Amino acid sequence: SQQGEEDPQALSIQEGENATMNCSYKTSINNLQWYRQNSGRGLVHLILIRSNEREKHSGRLRVTLDTSKKSSSLLITASRAADTASYFCATALYSSASKIIFGSGTRLSIRP
């Protein structure tokens, strides 16, 4: 089964609003990563947060990690039409840090 489950499965917001996506996982991790995929194309790496970190920022992206709850969130502020994509969390396990397991993904639509 998937290591990570994301919610919501789909999210539609107005341009300019903030978008928040959540990811829950099951086992201990080395790090957690967020990726974006546009229209079934290749994945773009957005941000990586290590298990000893609680929050990380990159431009309009903010990622939090709560290892006690085995959950992470991705916040996109001031959304733009170009942010329309699917977003996936992926976890690297302590047992095999090279292998990352993807969550189910959130489909984000930004309405103009």
Add this chain to the structure above:
Amino acid sequence: SAVISQKPSRDICQRGTSLTIQCQVDSQVTMMFWYRQQPGQSLTLIATANQGSEATYESGFVIDKFPISRPNLTFSTLTVSNMSPEDSSIYLCSVEYGTFQETQYFGPGTRLLVL
């Protein structure tokens, strides 16, 4: 970051045939990964390919169905053998890259439709 290309970008194949997908990286990398993404689904790891050794397959994937080659540090191929419509998916390769070898960079994917 590493730049990855895949060939073909898409293909339509008849059931029972085989297709070999190529993955080329612009830098030497130790580990390469092959994923499958079925329509509307997330990515599932097929196998990990290290140069000079046999690929390691995940549960549910076998070498006879998905043979992999890794002849050097910049290239790998995945063959989808004896295809059926259930094999219709996007196939993506990725590499580990960076200072701590933590981030994976993905190719653009190969979109396969089996009729």
